[in-house]
Each structure stands twice: as C-alpha cells, then as structure tokens.
Amino acid sequence: MLLGNAQGACGAVDGCAYYGQWETILKVALLEDDLAQAKLLTQWLSEAGYEVFHRDTVSGFKSMLTEQPVDMAVLDWQLPDSSGVDALQWIRSQYETRLPVIFSTQRDSEEDVVAALKAGADDYMIKPPRQAELLARLAAVGRRAGLDRLNSPNLSLAHIEIDQEAQRVLVHGEEVKLTRKDFLLTCCVIKNQGKLLSREYLLKEVWGVNADLNTRTVDMHISRMRRNLQLDPSCGYAIKTVYQHGYRLEKVED
16 A cells, blocks of 8 residues: 655656755655554655655565665564565565665564564664654664765766766766766666666656656667666676566676
8 A cells, every 4th residue: 555655845856856956865665554653654754855655565565666666664563464574585685785674663572673683674663653763763774874875966886977966977087978868867777776677667757757758768768878878797887677677787796
C-alpha cells in the first residue's frame, strides 16, 4: 500500500528533484503495516524534506524497490507476510551499494537488536518512535553512508567531475558539452550508483511524469552517455544493461 510520496517544501527542476538548483531530495522506503504509525512517520519525514515510499507487506516492499530507487529504508519487524529481517536480507542481496537501514519496532530484547544488527541493520529504534530522534538517526546513518555528498554541488566518479551549479562536466579534465537532458541523466545515474534504474523511472525523473516518450529514448541517451563520459570497464565503472529492467552504474571488479 502506498501511503505517501511527498516532496515537502522542495522544488524540482526539469523532472529531477532538487532543493534549489542542485540539492537532492533523499528518498526513504518505509515498511510498516500499522497505518496510523505509517501516516505519522510519513508526515514527519515529509516535513523534514524526505520523499517517502510506503508499503505494508514485504512482498509489496520488494516489488516497489525493483521499480523505485531509494536512498535509505525504515523497517518494521513483524509484517503480515514475512519479517523486516527478511526484507533486510533481500536488500543486502540486491543493492550493490550499502543502503542505510533503520529498524523501528516494538521488539526490544537484546537478542532482537543483535539479530537485526548482525543481519545488516545500521541502527535500531524501539517503538513508539520520537520525531527528533528518528530524524537524527536517519541523518547520522546517511552521513556514514556518504549521502551528504549528494548535496554537494560537485560530483565525481573516476575520471568524471560534475559541477551541478554551473552544469559543467569534465571528462579527463576536458569539458564535455551535454544537452540539458543528458546532463540531468548523468547526474541522476551517478547519484544512484549501484541501484537498478528502470527505464520508466528515468523517464519520470529526467523527462517528467507525463513525458510522451517511449523507452527507446532512454536507451539512446544512455548509449550517448556511455560514449560522452567514456564509461567502460577500463575506467573501473560501467553502466550495465539489466535485461527487461533497465540500467545500473556498477563498479567493475578487477
């Protein structure tokens, strides 16, 4: 069940979410079957500037994450069809980069806390949650995961440097001229390194929700992005085509 998809007081530029000119709205996946609790958490997170995507079952949560990349997750433990630990283990198996995950649950035994942390949780909160504490813990795990770098005007990856304020891209120190859409696509893909990005998601983020375009448009721009940015395994990173799903920017192992 999708409860909220809010951008708070944040703006958007040409379909990509930014605060002001370039700051990114962080996306939070919320797994919670208590709808009153989910509404409260969604309100708190939205007011703090996060974009929230909610589901109340593990199966629905997994399905959502295959279509919607997120930056962090807040998980309940006991769900109607499975557990938050199962959801966490699935996340760790699917994401190339480490997605920050916080548990918010009534289970308060030391054994439960240890089990969640051993399964890969980054933090653990006992219900009922407190607003200031939740936001502080999210900010802390986000910093540890390096999410604060997304709100820097400068992005970098291997031989690529991006100045988001000036909308300027350097490849091996030389400026590369990109169209507005190619620039937005470049920022979107690099910020979501390690995440599977569906063609539909990229169409929504870069071209706008109501863009009357087919997915071949994305394929064409991705191909041009690979060429313009010289992204191939020799540089340590590559944009992998995931059959019937979309694309993922991956670090290439030696």
